[in-house]
Amino acid sequence: MKKSIAIDMDNVIVDIEGHYIHWYEKSFGIRLDKSALIGKPEGSAFPKPEAIREFLCTPGFFKEAPTMPGAVEAVRQLAEDFEVFIVSAAMEFPQSLSEKYEWLQEHLPFISWKSIVFCGSKQVIDTDFMIDDHVKNLKHFKNQGLLFTACHNVSITGYTRVNNWEEATEYLYAAVQ
Incomplete structure (x- = not known):
């Protein structure tokens, strides 16, 4: 499995x-x-x-956002070997729901709509791993959380940190060996 x-x-x-x-x-x-x-x-x-x-809150903001370096390739690779879910706490900005869905369809068309979770709180997520840039989403996560480096979280310690998609994929594949 x-x-x-x-x-x-x-x-x-x-x-x-x-x-x-x-x-x-x-x-x-x-x-x-x-x-x-x-x-x-x-x-x-x-x-x-x-x-x-x-x-x-501005229409078009989320839809026009660029990808992170290496993200598309890494998620495509991971989707071959893991069950991948895209999870976004999008409810705070409801207009983002359709734009984020359109963004995913454009940039990650290999991710099924069944594997997209838009929520208010990520506390309900029960996957084996979670990659997130916010500690508020990782601190209640029961399994292995990975803190993806972003400018706002550089001084946070106490979490397994990945700085880019190369490190994230290396960590995940090593963890399942």
Whole structure:
């Protein structure tokens, strides 16, 4: 029987931090370097932090977001050997539901609609592994959680950390050997 993995979208397979930077520059003419975000809560490094929340409520924001480097290839590879679920706590921004689904259909068409979980809380997820960038989603997870590095979580310790998709796939394959 295949082991199962829950994979978060934002800051794991979707480059939301880079997308914030792009939209901020497009909206205000100010380009922040990604290094300015390191160690700060999401959005707080921007001169107008409230704009980030507005982006999250703007039609088109989620649909236009780029993939994380190596994410598509890694998820495709993992889907051959694991039962892969894409799990996103998307209920806070309800307009994101259709956009995230469309994004998945465009970038990860090999993931069945049956393997997509949009929820409010990830506490109900019961896979063998979970890859997420937020500790709030990992701290209640009963099995092996992997903290995917994002600017906002660089100082967090106490979790198994993966910095990129190469490290994530290496860890997962080693864990099932």
